[in-house]
Amino acid sequence: MSYSAEISRQNPSCFLFLIDQSGSMEDEIASGSESSTLANGVADSINSWLQELSIKCAKSEGVRDYYEVGVLGYGSAVGPGFVGPLAGREMIPISEIADNPARLDERTKKVPDGTGGIIEQPVRIPVWFEPVADGGTPMCRAASEAKRILQDWIARHPDAFPPTVIHITDGESTDGNPTDRLKELTELETSDGNVMLFNIHLSVKDSANTLTFLDSDDALPDLYSRMLFDTASHLTPTMRMLAKEHGFNTGEDSRCFVMNGDLVLLVQAIDIGTRPSNSQMDANDDGSPDDDDEHDGDIHPEAMQRDDWSGDSKNLR
Amino acid sequence: MLVSSRGFHAPKRGNVESEYEDAYFPERNYRHANLAEFRCAVADGASESAFSREWARLLVRRYHYKQISLKLLQRCWQRKVTREPVPWYLEEKIRRGAHATLMGLSLHDPDPASGAGGTWTATAVGDSCLFHVRDDQLLAVAPLTHSAQFNNHPHLVSTDGSRGFGLQPSHIKEASGHWQTNDIFYLLTDALAEWALSAQEAGRPPWSQFRRLGRFGRTQQAGQRAFNKLVNKLRLFGGLHNDDTTLLRIEVA
Numbered sequence: 001m002s003y004s005a006e007i008s009r010q011n012p013s014c015f016l017f018l019i020d021q022s023g024s025m026e027d028e029i030a031s032g033s034e035s036s037t038l039a040n041g042v043a044d045s046i047n048s049w050l051q052e053l054s055i056k057c058a059k060s061e062g063v064r065d066y067y068e069v070g071v072l073g074y075g076s077a078v079g080p081g082f083v084g085p086l087a088g089r090e091m092i093p094i095s096e097i098a099d100n101p102a103r104l105d106e107r108t109k110k111v112p113d114g115t116g117g118i119i120e121q122p123v124r125i126p127v128w129f130e131p132v133a134d135g136g137t138p139m140c141r142a143a144s145e146a147k148r149i150l151q152d153w154i155a156r157h158p159d160a161f162p163p164t165v166i167h168i169t170d171g172e173s174t175d176g177n178p179t180d181r182l183k184e185l186t187e188l189e190t191s192d193g194n195v196m197l198f199n200i201h202l203s204v205k206d207s208a209n210t211l212t213f214l215d216s217d218d219a220l221p222d223l224y225s226r227m228l229f230d231t232a233s234h235l236t237p238t239m240r241m242l243a244k245e246h247g248f249n250t251g252e253d254s255r256c257f258v259m260n261g262d263l264v265l266l267v268q269a270i271d272i273g274t275r276p277s278n279s280q281m282d283a284n285d286d287g288s289p290d291d292d293d294e295h296d297g298d299i300h301p302e303a304m305q306r307d308d309w310s311g312d313s314k315n316l317r
Numbered sequence: 318m319l320v321s322s323r324g325f326h327a328p329k330r331g332n333v334e335s336e337y338e339d340a341y342f343p344e345r346n347y348r349h350a351n352l353a354e355f356r357c358a359v360a361d362g363a364s365e366s367a368f369s370r371e372w373a374r375l376l377v378r379r380y381h382y383k384q385i386s387l388k389l390l391q392r393c394w395q396r397k398v399t400r401e402p403v404p405w406y407l408e409e410k411i412r413r414g415a416h417a418t419l420m421g422l423s424l425h426d427p428d429p430a431s432g433a434g435g436t437w438t439a440t441a442v443g444d445s446c447l448f449h450v451r452d453d454q455l456l457a458v459a460p461l462t463h464s465a466q467f468n469n470h471p472h473l474v475s476t477d478g479s480r481g482f483g484l485q486p487s488h489i490k491e492a493s494g495h496w497q498t499n500d501i502f503y504l505l506t507d508a509l510a511e512w513a514l515s516a517q518e519a520g521r522p523p524w525s526q527f528r529r530l531g532r533f534g535r536t537q538q539a540g541q542r543a544f545n546k547l548v549n550k551l552r553l554f555g556g557l558h559n560d561d562t563t564l565l566r567i568e569v570a
Contacts, residue, residue, distance in 0.1 A: 008331055051406075055413075058406040060367045060398075061335070098406050111412065112479035121412075124405040 002193030003236050005161040007066050013161035014068040014091060014153055015274055017046060018146055020169035021075030026133035027170070027204045029263070038170055038202055039131035041263040046071065046129050049270055054098035054126075063095040070149060071128075074142035076135025083130050090149050101126035139173035143181035150188050150195060162193045164273055168266065170202045172224045182231035196236070198256040198273040199228040200266055210260045212269075213243060215253035225259050232257040235272075242272045318426040318435060319570040320355045322347040323537070325530060325544035327562045330552060338362035339506045339563040340373035340417075342381045346537050355424045356381050359445050359504040359565050363416035363473055367407060368398045372415035372476055380421040387474065387482045394476050416473035416483065418443025420460075420504050424496060424569060434497040441490045443471035445563075446510035448503040449494060453524040455517060456500075460490035464514040467507055502567040503527060508560040512551060530566065 007013045025039040050069065057063045070091040073081035080090050084102025104124040113119040150163050165185055188195045211219060217229045232255040235243060240250045246268045258269050323346050328337035341359040349355070358380035362369030375390050398411050419442045426435040439447045441460040444467055449457040461467065475483035496502075501524075505513060516523045530543055544564065551557035 010331060051409075054406045055409050056365070058367055058410045059336070060370070060407070062404075063406060099404065101405075104405055123412075124408065126405060 003162065003238065005159060005190075005192035007161050009065050011160055012066050012068060012093075012157065014070070014157070014163045016091070016146055016149060016163060016165045017069075017071045017081070018142055018165060018167040019046070019071060019073045019081055020137060020139075020171065021073040021081075021132040022135055022137040022171055022174075023075070023133055024137075024171045025075075025131075029204045037131065037133065038204060039133040042168055042202070042266070043129050043131040045263065045267050045270065047125075047127050048267075049274070050097060050128055051126055053094055053274075057094050058098065063098040065093040065095050067094045068092060068153070069094060069097060072142060072146055072149070073132060074138050074145075075132060078138055078141045078145055081132075082128050084128065086128065091153055097128065098126075101128050102130070103127050136174035137169070137171045138175040139169065139178040140175045140181050143178050143185060147181065147184055147188065150185065154188060154190055154195075157190065159191045162190050162195050163188075164196045164198070166198045166200065166270055166273055168200045168202065169228075170204075177227070179227050179231060182227075186231070186233050194233070196233045196256060196273065197231060198258075198269060199232040200258045200261055200269050201225070201228055202262070202266060203260040210258070210262070210265065212258050212261070212265065213248055213250045213254040214257060214259075215251045215255070220259070228259070229255055229257050239272050242275055246272065318352050318355070318424065318429055318432075319350040320347070320352055320424065321568045321570075322355075322357055323530070323540060323566050325541055325564045325566075327545055327548040329561050330559045332561075337561050338364060338370040338373060339561040340370065340377045341504070341563055341565045342374075342377035346540075351429050352424075353426055353429050355567075356383060356421065357504065357565060357567060358419060358421040359506055359563050360420070361418040361443065361445050361471075361506040361561065361563070366413065366415040367410040368394070369415040369417055371397055372474075373417040376417055376419050376474065377421075380419070385421075388478055391476045391478050391482070414476040416475045418445045418471050418507070419474055420445035420447055422447055422502055422504060422567065424502075424567070432498055434495060437494055437496050437502070439492045441492075442474050442484065442488055444507040444510065446505055446507075446514075447492065448505065448510075448513065448524075449496070450501045450503065450524045450528075451497065451499070453522065453528065455522060455524065457492065457494050458514065459492035461510070461514070464511050464518060467511040471507065496569050498570050500569050501528065502569075504563075504565040504567070506561065506563040508558040509548075509562050509564055512555065512557045515556070527564065527566065530564070 019042060026037050028037055029041060054063055057066050068091045071081035080088055082089060085100040086092055104126055107123055107125055108120040109123045110118050111121050186195050186197045217226045220226050220229055235250055235254045235256055243250050258265055322343050324341040324344055326337060326339060328334055339361050342357060358377040360373035360376045362373035372394050375393055379385050379390055421440045424437050439459055444461055446461055447459050448455060472488040473483055513523050530540055548562050552559055
């Protein structure tokens, strides 16, 4: 069965972000009271995602390399998108990413103080990726570079849980028709299945016409959107379950495809694409309590509510 | 009562000893006579949290010493993990807390000199289980009673005092019963508990196999070697999940 390899330090998986950094990514969006740009929103989403993945893989002795991550930008140039100590690197183990942000921003976070009040705590927010919006949209070259990077990675990890490519764009290719090159990405495979490609198209103007995880291209307005639909992978059953958690209805033919999405949808789509359920790290969920019913801090049996079982009555045959 | 206790453990395959996140207490072979009360526990630190091994160890040790105020334990854990400056990701991970299951067993002997037996009580949060066995027959199991009840979302005791330690009263399960001389109790973390219940359900109870692990006269190292062999065999051929695995065996006489 595909997409069932255990993700471990001996057999890690990988994510590759393919980020449109063309001039149009400077389009302004309204986010709360502040105005920002698409490029800013994308950079924030990727930085938060990297932060979360680092924390998820962190154990007391350091960050465990369950994943490698690459960010490939395309605009006035095509190349690796990290800044700071990791600049110029393509696929990087998550431990190195966690230990080498370009900078750590100091902010404060409100947390409960344990006695019903709220206190402000200083927190450090890492930044690896800065917003860039400049030049054309060389999607063909970007797809070719992505293919080279993934071919190389797969050669080193032939039995890995297949790589996931998250492609984020707001415009049309300016260096030709990328259909074949994007298709070639999903033809790459490990022994556990084909590379997954998510095409996420963002728009600041057309958010009323958002289309998510379609199962046919009937509703799509032009050749460009059909190209993004056609080249996107089908959602795996696990991804469909995650999509449902986010409130999306999907069918067996639904694609990893978003059209005219906003930044909220971007974060949801990245989550659906990058949270494989079979990670060995998920083996023991530490889920937070289902409600806020507080406990007094003592665990003496006599203080506790008795449940309806008792040791003497349970005989197994 | 005379109590002998022996603990055995194996880290998840692919992990090293220092990455083992279950805990049990007493850790060393233990043999004491004339006891009016004996307390022991196992805990399973959640793999998604950092420093859950430290939390699991605090829980079992303090259960044994009857000092299980979670507020106090939370402060001990906090002191332990913030002793040295940590990188940004551990700062956040510590803020999110550590989590563990707990199974504590307490044996009572109203008349330690008589040899007439006594009572036991158990307290559990999550899916670490207690098995009460007499003459290789299972008398009681708690808090889960069927292999199908195991899942990836057990209730956990957390270090987060501001959220009631992740507990509601209904998460804390109790059991009780009577013991007789030569009874054996096994405290198992989830992987082995699930396997043991499946084996029992399939008509192949594992108790004689487990009993041989604690054979009198066997050194701690020899017993541990036998346990490693058993766990490896069960992981390869017996359907035992690859997870940290713990068995604490208590015999009363």
